[in-house]
Amino acid sequence: MSLSAMSSHNTNGTNGELSSQLSELLFVSSTVLQQALDLVDNVLTDNDQLTVQSKYLPGSTIGKHLRHARDHFILLIDCVVKSPPYVLSYDVRCRNTPMESSLSEAHDALISATSRLTELEASHSVALDQVITLNAMTPFPHTFETTFGRELWFAALHAVHHWSMVRVIAGELDIFLPDDFGVAPSTLVYRGSDAPLGKAKI
Secondary structure, X not given: OOHHHHHHOOOHHHHHHHHHHHHHHHHHHHHHHHHHHHHHHHHOOOHHHHOOOOOOOOOOOHHHHHHHHHHHHHHXXXXXXXXOOOEEEOOOOOOOOHHHOOHHHHHHHHHHHHHXXXXXXXXOOOOOXXXXXXXXXXXXXXXXXXXXXXXXXXXXXXXXXXXXXXXXXXXXXXXXXXXXXXXXXXXXXXXXXXXXXXXXXX
């Protein structure tokens, strides 16, 4: 059965469960973006820290990782707020944007992303199992059928992995980050962490 067919067979009870799961995923996504906002607002002190090239991750800067991860949330949101059919590509992104080199611009961009997630939840305009067509360059051109929920979780976990690279670069700059920064939620749960993304129980 296709994802479209599965979506059309939801019962009211299942819809309620999906709505709850969507709220949980939106919480996770907002929390991950908040980690980046806390970094920009409370840890980094100079614009130059965003643009220092890593010695261990060639071509990487903190600013580039923040922009790249945020882009995925914005591309996904932009996809589902348009009229269907919903077609998504993560490969069409703007690089060298102001948030890569300015703390104030990074703050504004991250605030905008979290606000758009909040607006999306309040609007009840998209379902967890909303079917999306994903076009990807792997480098071969591929097309997949996916869902909004799956892509929202991807965007959140993708950001966490980029935060782990931010942690590496921060370490090169002698900047120390919270223990849960750049750590997958499943790892935090396993460790019994009291961090916001470590409190769910399996």
